[in-house]
Amino acid sequence: MNDSVTLSSTGDTTVTQTAFRKALLDPQQRVPEGLTNPDGKQADKRFSVYRNNVAHGLSEAMLTGFPVLAKLVGDDFFREMAKVYLRIHPPASPLMMHYGAALPGFLESFPGTLHLKYLPDVARLELALRxxxxxxxxxxxxxxxxxxxxxxxxxxxxxxxxxxxxxxxxxxxxxxxxxxxxxxxxxxxxxxxxxxxxxxxxxxxxxxxxxxxxxxxxxxxxxxxxxxxxxxxxxxxxxxxxxxxxxxxxxxxxxxxxxxxx
Amino acid sequence: MLDIAHDNKLPNGAGVGYKSQHFNALLDDPGTVCWLEIHAENYMGDGGRPLAQLRHLAERFPISAHGVGLSIGGETRLDPEHLARLKTLIDWLNPAMFSEHLAWSTHDGAFLNDLLPLPYTSDTLTRITTHINEVQDHLGRKMLLENPSSYLAFAESTWSEPDFLREVARRTGCGLLLDVNNVFVSATNLEFDPRAYIDAYPLDLVEEFHLAGHDEDADELGRKLLIDSHGKPVDEPVWALFDHIIARAGARPALVEWDNDVPEWDVLEAEAARATRHMKPAPAAVVSA
Missing domain, CATH: 3.90.930 (Outer Surface Protein A; domain 3)
Incomplete structure (x- = not known):
């Protein structure tokens, strides 16, 4: 990736955006080496600020975009569901006004809501209104x-x-x-x-x-x-x-x- | 292009980040608010109420368009579709200013809806320079680049942030947007002196300030970790840092951002009024060199 020599004693500390992105969307992934606190030590909790920002920002955007769905399943359940959704379907563009377009299909097979068979249709209606x-x-x-x-x-x-x-x-x-x-x-x-x-x-x-x-x-x-x-x-x-x-x-x-x- | 009667420059006074729930109250009594910032991406639809409101506001106030989705620090090329959408908006709105962030947000086709951090290396410098040149060429105007709020550092960084920003500006001719809260947040989190940052920072290139509130948390070692949440009043030490900057740089267009838990208009207007007061120090005040 980067063949320039770094001065760190721990070897290559280059953090690619691919590695950053992977760890950002998957809390099970290790935080990339080379991201540090002020002492130069690994900064896991600090990295989780970005994880939280991404998950919170996207799930709140979905909550705003699907008010009836959120009412039907409850805000807390909706947020948890949105966090599963956003890992599979992160936004494809910075236009958040259309985010969630794949939610009807997602709801067709999301185990937590399979019994609420009308949810995908409600999601289609809310997307169309947007x-x-x-x-x-x-x-x-x-x-x-x-x-x-x-x-x-x-x-x-x-x-x-x-x-x-x-x-x-x-x-x-x-x-x-x-x-x-x-x-x-x-x-x-x-x-x-x-x-x-x-x-x-x-x-x-x-x-x-x-x-x-x-x-x-x-x-x-x-x-x-x-x-x-x-x-x-x-x-x-x-x-x-x-x-x-x-x-x-x-x-x-x-x-x-x-x-x-x- | 919109037909605008005012002189379409950001005045050296207070602005606020526009929230649609404030539309009526803002037009009714803007108080000391004399310009507005909008997030460009919220106005990239084809029509409807957002663009109608913006047209109305732009007739009365100078507008600063603030991009949150260009991913200027991205490792891959800028998204040509997004650049085209931005140009359509900028050509129509003809805002007084356009600004973006020293950050990345898109990678491998995913927009992550956050301003993600960059290592300050010569590779990053080359990439940012290329991208800013591309944006400025494409839009046919100068842009401002905003300093980020940082929660962690990159072991690979070889530049300080002020030096990095100065060099980007020198290579591209872009101006700088100094987010005072971001400096304070980063200084707390990375344990540097915010005034030393300001002393090293090229204040002569600053064309706009940002002010905002932050939340307080702690890392796993119990060290203070401030979060740039934009959901509260501006913190007292940030006002003090703002005073330090104003004493050195003088007044510039200064924006109060409040994006989460958005208060009633009166509360936001009062924050803007405070920013206005901070930029008009008592006549006898001694201005440091």
Whole structure:
């Protein structure tokens, strides 16, 4: 690594960042030789300041980023779980706003929470809300603009969707669980949900979509025409409720423009 | 780029590390606070409330953008994606100042979310110089480099920290950010005299001060170990060290950092007011040479 001669009597005292990093994330690893107290002696407790800083900083960042998960399992349990997570999935970039993206997959197999099968879906919802919070700004359309198009023009039009807009399909009632914990909503019941995530002003929103709504909105996000999206939705869901779906899109400021091909 | 009416320089007065919970109270009554510092990485999203608040604040206050994620001391090359994100923010915000740390935080693709220590060797010096030159070239502006808080020493170090910082600045043309609490924390932990550090430190290159609170712990031998926690008022000996520095260097933009257990605005503003008072000594005060 380093072929320069060091003057220490204990041999090579070069501490590489690879060695430092390994010992930092794994408390079982020995503290690298060459890190010392003021007397030049091995400094294990001093090294643990960095270990604690890293573990504390990252687990607190996760606690802030997943408030409902933390409420469901308790803050103390969540912090201990986060310390296991961060050793397997340290942040891949300095943008802590998106840290924890691998948590849903982690929760699928974390022994301590296997019995709480809905946790991964709640984690997916909290991640999506965070993405919406940091998404680019966009101005919603005036809802009357849709009604001003005749039927044929509407079918050909492509709706521009907000950068905050995405659809999450969950096996468990993640949105009902979120509402119960954050908004004093009713006791969560039911199963799978299709959830639209969007943003009104600066506030992320999550709303249930009617049956078929997920296929419709996903097609719109992909840039398909209104008619194509409607066709896809009704193919799977013959009783697809277009009006109810559009109400959700308008209420959550999900539509930001209408491209009308000539 | 933002359209800013003020002269976009950090004044020789007190600033605070901006916390979003203070947005309304700060705009309502900033007290003696005349500039703000933001952590650059918190404003690298695409939009939303953080950037909207920042736009609002930047119209009223000069802003110092403080990076916590470049890993300037990293053994590997700077992350080009992160450098590009930083340039996007700096080009848009046009802050009065940009600063980063004499530390590393990323290695083998993992960002460790802490400012990790470096040995002061000729190898480190070469690497830091290369990285700072790259940052300054990329951003098209001068940056400030901040001294770290240390909990341990490297047996391999061959430079003192003040000499190391002076040499980095000489080779790169960067300025220095003197964190007074970090000097006190390191001096306690590594058992050196903080005033001797200041006497050896190139105060003429300092363009900004940091002040913050620390926690007290002990190592396994029972020796005092201070932790740079940013969760308390500035400690009295740190104010005394600040006075020593001001007597030598004069006033500079001075920041109060409070990142954990963040208090109400009034409490933070009072700390800033104290920093302001410390930089305006009585007219009769004798300034040492």
């Amino acid at each position: 993405r919406a919070y940091h998404a680019a700004d966009a101005t919603p359309i005036d809802p009357t603009a849709l009604t001003q198009l005749d039927q044929a023009a509407l079918m050909r039009a492509r709706l521009k969707m907000s950068p905050a807009c995405e659809v999450l399909s969950t096996k468990w009632p993640a949105k009902a669980i979120w509402d119960f914990n954050m908004k004093d909503g009713p006791q969560p019941t039911g199963g799978a949900e299709d959830i639209l995530i969007s943003r009104v002003g600066f506030d992320p929103m999550a709303e249930r979509l009617p049956n078929g709504g997920a296929a419709f909105v996903r097609s719109l996000i992909k840039g398909r025409s209104f008619g194509t999206a409607l066709g896809l939705a009704t193919a799977d869901t013959p009783d697809f409720d277009l009006t109810a779906t559009l109400s959700v899109l308008i209420a959550t400021h999900a539509i930001t423009g209408i491209d009308k091909p000539d």
